[in-house]
Amino acid sequence: MPPETLGSRLRGNTYEVKRNTLTTYFDRTASKTWEQLTSDAPVSGIRATVRAGRNRMRDTLLSWLPEDMTGLRLLDAGCGTGALAVEAARRGAAVVAIDVAGSLVEIARERAPAGLAIDWRVGDMLDPALGRFDHVVAMDSLIHYRAFDIVAVVQALAERTEASLLFTFAPSTKPLEVMHAIGTLFPRSNRAPAIEPVRERLLRTLIASAMPGATLARSARISGGFYTSHALEVLPG
Template identity: 65%
Template sequence: DRTAVAAWARLTTDAPVGSIRATVRAGRDQMRATLLGWLPQDLTGRRILDAGCGTGALAVEAARRGAAVVAIDLSATLVGLARQRLPAELRVEFRVGDMLDPALGQFDHVVAMDSLIHYAAPDMARAGAGLAARSTRSVLFTFAPRTPMLWAMHQAGRLFPRGNRAPAIEPVTHTTIRRLLAADPAMQGWDPGRSQRITTGFYISCAQEMTSATVPS
């Protein structure tokens, strides 16, 4: 929490950053735009969970479209920063806690951008199924695709001093995560939708849409 917040605070603004972090910033911006593009332009009357909200950029954009947004993250420091950055004219319910907590209630859409990437594949699928159980329309999430380039980057990252390393991620193939989701009984009635890989230098992530076959009117 304390170690990462300064880096995240800078990364999620327009402040100058090094060349490596600039590629991460560009990739995250593209991924956020992709996920938002898979949501309706008018979100009035929709309830959205931003699962692993970080500094709140996606939550803010969803709120601009009229959504009632619950944004949650384990990091109290990042959530505090998100609250500070929230424009005065918008309302977002920021929380500190477990994004998988059923007590958060039901939502029309759940978005988990770069928050399931730390889970091993079976746990990622179980978490995705748990989020789907609390959504009536769609679940959008990202995962780190298992590629030779990403593996090489992970190996190179091990050479950095421990305090400078990024959090560990668990690469998984697209086929594996979709197979695990399809096998989970909780995903009955859910279909894989769009997918998109974003690669910008040191940022490599894949977005996956899951849609409910019984969308409410």
């Protein structure tokens, strides 16, 4: 698929509308929910499985990054409440942690230990003003987007990435399709915008077509209870 087609999709209605929906959801509806979910506070059985799954996924992505990141620059693209950004900074990285939801960034800023090199920002992870990075991580920040939008975002981020880009997507599995249809991930009062299940083979094909010089390296799927997410490592060409 030609880059110009991907670019038009990236700035088209599907991407922009979904991003705005996510901003509204996290800032106006679910800030307290996600503050609790990403803490050690007691949560319901459903949310406990989501918390456990997210912790396992974060540990997996961190294991794909260097143990010593001194002198390296990392973008946490969709940082949420900041756990991954904090760990990367503890390894010595200079971290730019950005999210569309200002309420989550504020929680992250308040939780972060003092003395870490983290630049907390509210805005679009695709902002070219953020500069270039050695590593980029987008954990569960693309699970609400369709395949073509995911690939367009990955392509745009990879153009500013030197070593590796790690991202996750919602794999198209029977259990996830059922949960997606029923809509029981969270109670109705604060349910998240719909997750978009994506076929892994399709995503790999689209990335190979859009980014012929890139390499798809490590791959891992975390699945348990009400959490299912698949991680891919992209090495830019």
